[in-house]
Every structure is written in structure tokens, then in C-alpha cells.
Amino acid sequence: xxxxxxxxxxxxxxxxxxxxxxxxxxxxxxxxxxxxxxxxxxxxxxxxxxxxxxxxxxxxxxxxxxxxxxxxxxxxxxxxxxxxxxxxxxxxxxxxxxxxxxxxxxxxxxxxxxxxxxxxxxxxxxxxxxxxxxxxxxxxxxxxxxxx
Amino acid sequence: xxxxxxxxxxxxxxxxxxxxxxxxxxxxxxxxxxxxxxxxxxxxxxxxxxxxxxxxxxxxxxxxxxxxxxxxxxxxxxxxxxxxxxxxxxxxxxxxxxxxxxxxxxxxxxxxxxxxxxxxxxxxxxxxxxxxxxxxxxxxxxxxxxxxxxxxxx
Numbered sequence: 001x002x003x004x005x006x007x008x009x010x011x012x013x014x015x016x017x018x019x020x021x022x023x024x025x026x027x028x029x030x031x032x033x034x035x036x037x038x039x040x041x042x043x044x045x046x047x048x049x050x051x052x053x054x055x056x057x058x059x060x061x062x063x064x065x066x067x068x069x070x071x072x073x074x075x076x077x078x079x080x081x082x083x084x085x086x087x088x089x090x091x092x093x094x095x096x097x098x099x100x101x102x103x104x105x106x107x108x109x110x111x112x113x114x115x116x117x118x119x120x121x122x123x124x125x126x127x128x129x130x131x132x133x134x135x136x137x138x139x140x141x142x143x144x145x146x147x148x
Numbered sequence: 149x150x151x152x153x154x155x156x157x158x159x160x161x162x163x164x165x166x167x168x169x170x171x172x173x174x175x176x177x178x179x180x181x182x183x184x185x186x187x188x189x190x191x192x193x194x195x196x197x198x199x200x201x202x203x204x205x206x207x208x209x210x211x212x213x214x215x216x217x218x219x220x221x222x223x224x225x226x227x228x229x230x231x232x233x234x235x236x237x238x239x240x241x242x243x244x245x246x247x248x249x250x251x252x253x254x255x256x257x258x259x260x261x262x263x264x265x266x267x268x269x270x271x272x273x274x275x276x277x278x279x280x281x282x283x284x285x286x287x288x289x290x291x292x293x294x295x296x297x298x299x300x301x302x
Contacts, residue, residue: 065251067186083190083249 042118042130046142049103049132053144058101058130063117072148074105074139082106082113085120098125105132105139159291162283163217163227169256170214170230176258177207187254191240192247209233217287221295227287234281241269241277 044052052058053074060077062069066088069079080092096102102121106113118129132139140146177184185203188194194202209229216226241253253273267273 065186065190067183067190067252067254070183070186083251084192087189087196 043133044103044130046132046134046138049105049134049139050142050144052101052103058103059096061102061104061117061121062136063104063106063113064111064136068107070148072136072140072146074136075145075147077105080104080117080121082116082120085117089120089124093124096126099128100126101128101130102126103130103132105135108135108137109133111135159223159287160220162287163220163223163291166227166230166280166283166287167214167216167218170210171218172214172258173256174207174210174212174214177203178211180257181207183257184254187252190249190251190254191244192249193240193243206233220292222293223287223291224289224293227284227291231281231284231288234277234284238274238277238281241274244269245271245274 053060060074061080062073062077063080063082065081065083066079069077069081073079078092078095080088102118104114104118104121106117114131114133114135118131121129136146181200181203184207185199188199188203188206189196210233213226213230213233216222217230237253237255244251249269251269253267253269255267255273255277257267
């Protein structure tokens, strides 16, 4: 009798523990899967972008308008604005080899310019193109190197 | 020419106010001509080769005409030049709004630096430039074209 009640208690405890952990676990898994999905689709988060920046293994491309780039941008980034892509691209093409890893960014996650420029780059033969979805705002808030 | 309803005091106030405004605006554009050139490029109207020259011309026009308005030197002429500039600015902005382009207007950058006013092209800067046009008209029509340090002949 007492053995059965002990089993019941253990089972109930297990249920309580699992139910309390599972929401946080599911959130953890959800965040992880979103990050994974973003990376798979060519989007980078802040830490991945910073790692590429530190190892100098990518070319940073600013998709915002040139006059905004002129005021401030990620250190070492090149301007290739979405609005004047056709005018700027020939010069860009001469400077950057087609196999270079490109990290495109714009102002913030909601800004679509980075994705648009990334698409245009891929259309023009650049295969290794990633988008830093956080944009300059996230980069600046983290206190990472800027110039302009 | 009869000066219908426009007292010289009103013309003077308009002259000083607009003159000061254009002096500041032209001066700050000349200080950072590269930025102004890049904003003009964003309008996608002029060929790239002409842009630096046009940026210099517009900035100098604003500064010189502003100074001339302020000191009342050839006020009618300088306000007429500014009227032409206003028409160009208004036309360029309307063109870009109709093409669905969105960017800074490049009109009065000091307003955004000093007061945090965003200068995106749209209805507000267009209406503001139309207002400037209306304010410049009385000077162009009823202002003087005299040289202030020369005595007027009787």
C-alpha cells in the first residue's frame, strides 16, 4: 500500500517537475531553432557577425544610402546601397572577388535593404552572402567598432 | 511700382529672416560638401559627374544670396535666384516622392542637428519650401535692388 503511494508521489513529482521545466525548455529549443533557421537562410546574429569581423574573414557591406554610410558605418565596411546599387556595383565588382564572404547589413532588423542587396549580390554571382539581421543599431549598442 | 500692402518693415523682416536662414544653410553645406553631394546623388536625377559641381553651386548660391538678402544688396536679384532654387528643390522632391524614393532631403541639415528634426523628403519639406517661395516673393517683387553703401540719387 505504502509502496503504491510512494510510486504515486514520485510520479506526481515527476509530472510537476517536467511541467515546470518544459515551457522554458520549449522556449530554449524554439530560440535555438530560430537561430539555426536564420543561419541556414544566410542570416547571422550579433556574435557570429562579430566573430567574422574579428577574424577579418568577411567583407562587410553597408546597404543603407551612401550619405548615411558616410556619417557612420561598421569599421572597414564598404557602401553598396540598395537605392543606388546599379551605379555602385561596377566599382564594387572590381574591388571584391566573387568568392569573398559578404556580410550585408542595414540599419535595423526591420529594414529590408540588407536582404535586398544580398539578393542582388547573389543574382550577380556572389554565392557566399550572409545578412547581419541586427543591423547597425545592434552593432552600435554592443559598442563594437564603428567609423565615419 | 506701387508697394501694395507691403511695408518696408515687413520686407526688411523677411529679408533678415530668410537671409540668416540661407546663410546658415549654405555655410553648413559648404562645410560638408561631400555629404550634400551624396544626398543629391540619392535623388537619382543628375548624372554622377555633375553632382559635385551642382552641390558647390547650390551651396554657394544659398550662402551668397543669403548674405546679399541680409545686407540688402541686390535683394530683388538674390531673392529671384533663391526663388529659382526653391522651384528646383520642390520639383526634385515631388519627382522623388512620385517615384517612391525615400531619403533625406538635404535642405536644412542644421535643423536635424540642432533640433533633431528629421529631414526626410515628403509632404512636410515640400510644403516648407512652398512657404519659403511665398515668403521670398514679396522681396523679389517689392524689395530694393540698391547698393546699401551708395547714396541714392535724387
